[in-house]
Amino acid sequence: MRAAIELRGVWHTYPGSRRWALEGVDLEIREGRILAVVGPNGSGKTTMLKLAGTLYRPTRGTVRLWGSDFWASDGSQRLRLRRLVVYVHEKPVLVRGTALHNVAYGLLLRGYPPEEALERARSVMERMGVAGLASRERGQLSAGEAQLVSILRAVAAEPRVLLLDEPTAHLDLEKRRRLASLLRELRDRGMGVVVATHDYLLARRVADEAVVLEEGRIRVRGPPGRVLEV
Ligand SMILES: Nc1ncnc2c1ncn2[C@@H]1O[C@H](COP(=O)(O)OP(=O)(O)OP(=O)(O)O)[C@@H](O)[C@H]1O
Ligand SMILES: [Mg+2]
Numbered sequence: 001m002r003a004a005i006e007l008r009g010v011w012h013t014y015p016g017s018r019r020w021a022l023e024g025v026d027l028e029i030r031e032g033r034i035l036a037v038v039g040p041n042g043s044g045k046t047t048m049l050k051l052a053g054t055l056y057r058p059t060r061g062t063v064r065l066w067g068s069d070f071w072a073s074d075g076s077q078r079l080r081l082r083r084l085v086v087y088v089h090e091k092p093v094l095v096r097g098t099a100l101h102n103v104a105y106g107l108l109l110r111g112y113p114p115e116e117a118l119e120r121a122r123s124v125m126e127r128m129g130v131a132g133l134a135s136r137e138r139g140q141l142s143a144g145e146a147q148l149v150s151i152l153r154a155v156a157a158e159p160r161v162l163l164l165d166e167p168t169a170h171l172d173l174e175k176r177r178r179l180a181s182l183l184r185e186l187r188d189r190g191m192g193v194v195v196a197t198h199d200y201l202l203a204r205r206v207a208d209e210a211v212v213l214e215e216g217r218i219r220v221r222g223p224p225g226r227v228l229e230v
Contacts, residue, residue, distance in 0.1 A: 002067060003028035004161050004192050005052050005085065010061035012047055021047040023216040029194055031160055034187050036203035036224060037196040039213035045196035046090070048213065049163045052194065053087030054078070083110070086159040090166035092150035099141060099149045100125065100134040106157035124156045128178055144170035155182070161192040168199045180205040204228050
């Protein structure tokens with residue numbers, strides 16, 4: 001099966017930096033699979049996810065989305081492809097308004113009628129057991145609640161590939177368990193999921209495949225049981 005997102009020979013350096021954040025990365029992200037990305041602080045996990053999500057343009061190499069060279073595509077093609085992938089920042093970014101409005105926000109941006117957007121938002125909040133937060137204003141959410149809201153906003157938008165950066169940093173054990181179960185359900189419904197994480201328990205619970213980054217290079221890849229030995 002063709003990869004949904006493919007990084008080929010990707011090198012990346014940040015403006016003003018003299019180091020490579022990524023050095024010659026090859027990666028394939030598939031629909032209906034969960035990929036865990038692990039590695040020490042500064043090893044390049046966030047950079048790799050942002051390149052896969054087309055938030056950054058690689059310094060060298062190609063990023064293909066469903067076979068199309070993203071950065072060689074025209075504006076309308078880029079817009080179409082970009083809608084299929086959502087990257088969730090590790091620090092929650094919430095818009096003004098209630099938690100429910102925030103979860104519905106991605107759908108509202110995509111042009112869904114407000115009633116339907118709110119209905120879908122309510123349903124994913126219920127699925128995660130956080131329907132009780134719906135009417136809470138953004139400033140009244142705890143760190144973990146805000147993190148869940150930002151994850152659920154992406155989930156509600158039903159992308160074909162979901163890129164989660166450190167999704168469990170603020171979550172309690174019960175929420176981690178629920179998130180793992182939600183991710184497996186999304187995977188079983190055909191969504192591709194990538195989780196960059198230091199949470200080996202989450203990675204082992206959900207991943208079909210794992211990669212280990214070190215100093216901007218993929219050092220190991222394979223089945224989580226083998227790759228994620230602690
Ligand atoms: N905005 C930036 N400007 C310059 N260098 C950066 C920037 N963001 C990251 N880097 C550098 O790029 C490299 C990879 O960083 P990245 O954030 O991808 O690591 P990470 O694996 O996600 O780390 P963590 O586990 O701490 O989240 C590091 O050397 C980091 O210092
Ligand atoms: Mg990171």
